[in-house]
Amino acid sequence: xxxYYLEGILILCGINVMVVLGLSLLTxxxxxxxxxxxxxxAIGAYVSAxxxxxxxxxxxxxxxxxxxxxxxxxxxxxxxxxNLKGDYFCIATLGFGEAIRLILNNVQTFGGARGMASIPLxxxxxxxxxxxxxxxxxMWFLIRSRHGRNMVAIREEELAAQAIGINVFRYKMLSLAxxxxxxxxxxxxxxxxxxFINPAMFMLTKSTEMTIMVIIGGLxxxxxxxxxxxxxTFLPEAFREFADWRMVVYGxxxxxxxxxxPQGLLGGIEFSPKGIIKWITxxxxxxxxxxxxxxxxxxx
Amino acid sequence: xxxxxLTLENVTKRFGGLTAVGDVSFSINExxxxxxxxxxxxxxxxxxxxxxxxxxxxxxxIHFNKxxxxxxxxxxxxxxxxxxxxxxxxxxxxxKKPSDIAELGITRTFQNIRLFKKLSxxxxxxxxxxxxxxxxxxxxxxxxxLPYTNIPYPMFRKQVKQEEALNAKTEDLLKLMGLWExxxxxxxNLPYGLQRKLEIARALALDPKLLLLDEPAAGMxxxxxxxxxxxxxxxxxxxxxxVLIIEHHMDLVMNLCDRIYVLNFxxxxxxxxxxxxxxxxxxxxxYLGKEE
Amino acid sequence: xxxxxxxxxxxxxxxxxxxxxxxxxxxxYSILNFSNFAHGGVIMLGAYFGLYAMTLxxxxxxxxxxxxxxxCGLVAVTLEKIAYSPLRRRNAPSLYFIISAMGAxxxxxNIVVATIGPTFKTYPTVFExxxxxxxxxxxxxxxxxxxxxxxxxxxxxxxxxxxxxxGLAIRASSYSSRGATLMGVNVDRVIFVIFMIGxxxxxxxxxxxxxxxxxxxxxxxxxxxxxxAAVFGGLxxxxxxxxxxxxxxxxxxxxxxxxxNYRDLIAFVLLILVLVIKPSGLMGKVVEDxx
Numbered sequence: 001x002x003x004y005y006l007e008g009i010l011i012l013c014g015i016n017v018m019v020v021l022g023l024s025l026l027t028x029x030x031x032x033x034x035x036x037x038x039x040x041x042a043i044g045a046y047v048s049a050x051x052x053x054x055x056x057x058x059x060x061x062x063x064x065x066x067x068x069x070x071x072x073x074x075x076x077x078x079x080x081x082x083n084l085k086g087d088y089f090c091i092a093t094l095g096f097g098e099a100i101r102l103i104l105n106n107v108q109t110f111g112g113a114r115g116m117a118s119i120p121l122x123x124x125x126x127x128x129x130x131x132x133x134x135x136x137x138x139m140w141f142l143i144r145s146r147h148g149r150n151m152v153a154i155r156e157e158e159l160a161a162q163a164i165g166i167n168v169f170r171y172k173m174l175s176l177a178x179x180x181x182x183x184x185x186x187x188x189x190x191x192x193x194x195x196f197i198n199p200a201m202f203m204l205t206k207s208t209e210m211t212i213m214v215i216i217g218g219l220x221x222x223x224x225x226x227x228x229x230x231x232x233t234f235l236p237e238a239f240r241e242f243a244d245w246r247m248v249v250y251g252x253x254x255x256x257x258x259x260x261x262p263q264g265l266l267g268g269i270e271f272s273p274k275g276i277i278k279w280i281t282x283x284x285x286x287x288x289x290x291x292x293x294x295x296x297x298x299x300x
Numbered sequence: 301x302x303x304x305x306l307t308l309e310n311v312t313k314r315f316g317g318l319t320a321v322g323d324v325s326f327s328i329n330e331x332x333x334x335x336x337x338x339x340x341x342x343x344x345x346x347x348x349x350x351x352x353x354x355x356x357x358x359x360x361x362i363h364f365n366k367x368x369x370x371x372x373x374x375x376x377x378x379x380x381x382x383x384x385x386x387x388x389x390x391x392x393x394x395x396k397k398p399s400d401i402a403e404l405g406i407t408r409t410f411q412n413i414r415l416f417k418k419l420s421x422x423x424x425x426x427x428x429x430x431x432x433x434x435x436x437x438x439x440x441x442x443x444x445x446l447p448y449t450n451i452p453y454p455m456f457r458k459q460v461k462q463e464e465a466l467n468a469k470t471e472d473l474l475k476l477m478g479l480w481e482x483x484x485x486x487x488x489n490l491p492y493g494l495q496r497k498l499e500i501a502r503a504l505a506l507d508p509k510l511l512l513l514d515e516p517a518a519g520m521x522x523x524x525x526x527x528x529x530x531x532x533x534x535x536x537x538x539x540x541x542x543v544l545i546i547e548h549h550m551d552l553v554m555n556l557c558d559r560i561y562v563l564n565f566x567x568x569x570x571x572x573x574x575x576x577x578x579x580x581x582x583x584x585x586x587y588l589g590k591e592e
Numbered sequence: 593x594x595x596x597x598x599x600x601x602x603x604x605x606x607x608x609x610x611x612x613x614x615x616x617x618x619x620x621y622s623i624l625n626f627s628n629f630a631h632g633g634v635i636m637l638g639a640y641f642g643l644y645a646m647t648l649x650x651x652x653x654x655x656x657x658x659x660x661x662x663x664c665g666l667v668a669v670t671l672e673k674i675a676y677s678p679l680r681r682r683n684a685p686s687l688y689f690i691i692s693a694m695g696a697x698x699x700x701x702n703i704v705v706a707t708i709g710p711t712f713k714t715y716p717t718v719f720e721x722x723x724x725x726x727x728x729x730x731x732x733x734x735x736x737x738x739x740x741x742x743x744x745x746x747x748x749x750x751x752x753x754x755x756x757x758x759g760l761a762i763r764a765s766s767y768s769s770r771g772a773t774l775m776g777v778n779v780d781r782v783i784f785v786i787f788m789i790g791x792x793x794x795x796x797x798x799x800x801x802x803x804x805x806x807x808x809x810x811x812x813x814x815x816x817x818x819x820x821a822a823v824f825g826g827l828x829x830x831x832x833x834x835x836x837x838x839x840x841x842x843x844x845x846x847x848x849x850x851x852x853n854y855r856d857l858i859a860f861v862l863l864i865l866v867l868v869i870k871p872s873g874l875m876g877k878v879v880e881d882x883x
Binding site for chain 3: 033205212252255262
């Protein structure tokens, strides 16, 4: 395999990891489901591309600005829906994703349906992975802080989370804003890798594809999301002749995962060098050691 | 004069046409263990939900007094029906949120246990301790310690100390509740009785002033119930708590409570010392039915 | 005035098809408390079933409708058995249901792309594309037919819910499925029936929509509008879903005549307005969590 080809896939992996990290926080750790993250990617892509092509901004500030504008947008969606009970948030993200695409289709400043072309090629392997590494570090430590624990509490049992003084709205908003920021940056990096963008790239399918990576990798695991992303980005390259069946298999896989193994491939377990060593040295014994002979009776 | 920690005035809650709680007034003195009893469906849990802000009041108000002056924790929704009233309700009406009330110092347990099921016993309590640390979101994005060591970076010493304090507090609470040896277990795998204890531990993690216990002895055998009785008294003294308790085990209620309020069909039936309640013919009738 | 009436009729017929879609969605939402995003996939299949029934078999219009409705009902019920019932038995959080629904929606859409292909297809002409003249108003025959078929099926649904035993069971379960179980309602059967009803309505809607416009694998996206219509009418309320859908159809038709480029945006603007002003919608009730 030519390095040029491999490099391209690795860059795509990195870009997808960026978006998937955000979705992992939102869906895997906070328990919210979004159909609209392609919309946030679109905002990031269009804002950053406009800044670099029209205003000649340097690459990195443009990417960050793209992410920040996407985050601002998320405050509107979240502010309207996250304090409501029911599926309002889900439906609003669905509408939002479509609306962004429709608006871009009709705004001639951004090229309408043809989109924008000759965006400078700036997303090199190094640049993308610099963003990814910073993104992973931030996410990793956020999850392990009290703020991350609060989000998990909301996912597990919203009423109880409120009863221990967690401002549910605030933490949902935080989670959504962070995921929109990551999606926006991912979109911006994508635009500067492909050098062209158009509204059709940000259809509902894009959102669901990203969410599938989170689910296959395992809800509630950052390393799982990363592994899932690499797996699902490389897989179609290996089976190009079955391209039509790819999404069929994905759909079936999602149903199967939910029905049989909702924790996904890694499910809530994180990889770390320390953990792997521990797993190797204590494998077999660890399970017995953990389960303290529980008293009989009772149900969950 | 003793302080009244919690005061309910003419509290009413209607769901559509059904009056779940009608015109209930009582107040709880500092340090008291106050029992709320009544037959099933009498509106006891609804009162808990009103105090903790899960439901909004239809009429009346609830004050909470931590020491200086009473704080209004729940007030009635003053708007009627109609488009403009709906708008006002959405944008003007700002009742205290459940999380605000918990932060003020009222915490609770749930009748149908609501633990963070997939988290470990330890994580359940650790999460609930979150108010004892103050570090913000941005600082939590960064690593605080040298990788694979326990040595904090100089600028993050404060945060590391806060996080250590949370862990120490969690350890104390779990040991107090006799849950320390189960700390690694998933909460949903705990036996029923211990799940109830874990809920109490989680509620104590916020350093409450007033603790609301919703049927803490449900599903426990007589010995466990007896042990729970001592435990509740112990934590009351240790944490300077006032306790409001809903319970069906009459032994527990009569031996534990200083005063009891009896509800029937959402309305006042009786109030007084356990000895008064035990002999009250109306209460006996509500529980056992009228003798022909 | 004539233009106005004509637009009104067009709007009503579009709205009534939205209503057919929204009904299936709302029924599931009111009982299982999650948004069945796979509903669009079933509607899309309805369009294809109807198309092939009329071209390959070939059946007349009514036969096509019946085939589409029955096949869609079967698909919806099978979907429930495979994707949702394992989750129901585990008491899984509603997040899992939504994810499964998303998986099902991707599966249905792409299996059509992979087997039939992504190309646009059109129905054979049943009627000449002529309009009927009533006084001064000319109405497309197909619009009129859409409205009539939708109205009849909604009336039948109202009858089923209002007058039959299973209808009572459905209404009881939508208040509290646990309470209904305690009262001896077989919730499994109720769920079977609501998915069947939803599927049948989806079959009608898909076929009518396919006849009016064209048939392609992404046609299910149109259901997004019925979700929005359901929020507009009041999430979880069946009459709300119907009224919301009809209003949305009418508003869209009128607005489309002035700002045609942004026709599809109107639903979204409406959604924002509803979320800002009155999230419970026209007929919705405020839900309070049971603690």
